[in-house]
Amino acid sequence: KDEGDKDKKKKRKHTAACREILRKLQAHEMATWFLFPVDPKVVPNYRKVIKKPIDFSTIENRLKKGRYKTAEGFMNEILMVFDNCRLFNEDDSPIGRAGHALRSYFDERWAELVRDN
Numbered sequence: 001k002d003e004g005d006k007d008k009k010k011k012r013k014h015t016a017a018c019r020e021i022l023r024k025l026q027a028h029e030m031a032t033w034f035l036f037p038v039d040p041k042v043v044p045n046y047r048k049v050i051k052k053p054i055d056f057s058t059i060e061n062r063l064k065k066g067r068y069k070t071a072e073g074f075m076n077e078i079l080m081v082f083d084n085c086r087l088f089n090e091d092d093s094p095i096g097r098a099g100h101a102l103r104s105y106f107d108e109r110w111a112e113l114v115r116d117n
């Protein structure tokens with residue numbers, strides 16, 4: 001087993017763990033606003049305010065294509081979903097609160113992944 005095979009195996013392992021976390025986030029009742037890209041026709045000023053729009057379906061496609069070299073690359077894009085939400089929404093608003101709730105849920109799942117790997 002040369003170095004390359006070991007690296008490929010490691011990448012498959014963290015990709016599977018990240019896909020499992022993403023599936024849990026997508027199934028969460030608070031996930032609605034984060035599942036798909038914000039439609040600029042529906043929210044005209046969104047792309048003026050949010051420089052790096054990102055959502056769970058986009059992350060899922062990148063995971064499936066093996067675009068994340070490390071689990072941290074995946075984590076950074078998940079955190080960007082929540083940072084965008086905090087920037088665009090008041091904390092004391094339904095979507096703002098959903099973002100905070102889902103971020104806490106992600107933090108717990110991520111801590112489990114780190115512990116179990």
Ligand SMILES: Oc1ccc2c(c1)N[C@H](O)CC2
Nearest residue numbers: 033038043084085088089095
């Ligand atoms: O009032 C609105 C209308 C649309 C959206 C938001 C708030 N926040 C979401 O983050 C993005 C979509």
